Amino acid sequence: MIVIFGIFLLTLLVITAIAIVRTDNLFVAVMLMGIASLLIAANFFLLDAADVALTEAAVGAGISTVLFLGALALTSERERSKSSNRLLSFTVVAAAALILIYATFDKPRFGDPEAPAQTHVAPWYLEKTPEYIGIPNVVTAVLGSFRGYDTLGEVFVVFTAGIGVLFLLGGGKPAGTLPPEQENEGLRHHLIPRVVGRVLIPFILLFGLYVQFHGEYGPGGGFQAGAIFAAAIILYALVEGEQRALSVLPESVLLGMMAFGPLLYGAVGIAGIVLGGNFLDYSVLSSDPVKGQQLGILLIEAGVGISVTGVLLAVFHAFAARGR
């Protein structure tokens, strides 16, 4: 049954992908990309990868659609007429597709117990997580502790990407210089979205906190929670006007958050060295190694969440400032 459902979702995904390529209306393409993200998120969930599914739904279907719309507001809605050299691009794409299909022949069968993914390090993680870290969600244990270097790298990638986008989009007029009537008022005159938005925002923030701090027990963690926090503030900016959102979380605070996340993560790692362990070895953070691991994961997840929120909101405001 699950296999049938998975094939159904993947078929829809292929249809959506073809529709994205075929349309020349960029607005439609952005909406279809949101749908594609949601479909692949459902597929991840079918494969029991709830953490990845949550990330894909929050980041792929949620925030990136908003950021794409922000980018579209700066450019035109229609795609420019296609370049003439279609034969070359068709050849390249066809060759790449054939290579990828050829590569799948070597892949283990779906659910094969002898697959490298099941025999390499995964059994060790599953066996040792209760002993070393004592939390139910092995994904969080792997992400935060066993593979802490990789996650540190990811946080720096997010940070670097944020800086890059801010440099590219920089040069928008500062918010205070516009006359008041030109300032973006959001949906303040549209009563229904405004009221419902105001009702929902506290609950979205609460859900973000739940995803952030429940990540050790269920699916969730800093990346997903950061996207959800950013979504709540972006909703506030949309219904109340961007200025109000900027007065809640000013640009300087957002830039500080961007940098604070990786700093906190790195500081936890260095604290491990200072207390006599290795870099990112949380066991030494507390007298009980298991408690130390949990404390370390909590701190680095907080760093991830703060950094992701800061980057996404700073990029959103940069797009909005550019549009003025």
Place this chain on the structure above:
Amino acid sequence: MATLLDTLSWVLLTLGGISVLIGGIGALRMPDLYTRMHAASVTDSMGAILVLIGIMLQAGWSLATIKLVAILLFLLLTSPTSSNALASAALLAGTRPFAETRQDGKAPE
């Protein structure tokens, strides 16, 4: 009792599925944006209510039911709001309703 709950749950799930299907057909067949939205949004809310209550009957008194109630409340708040926002945006962008263009004597698009 269990059979009764199962039957009721399946009836609700099937009705919900039919409702969403009707909405989908309406969204494809209706002549303009507003009637399409009407078809899709009304049946979508109805379908969501029926399907979620159907799943609640399957879940029984558990944490899952409370989560489903939260999802239902969220959908009941957001789905009409997004339809309203979409319709206002379309009106603001100058999309005219189908009936109006017919009275003008122009061909409907």
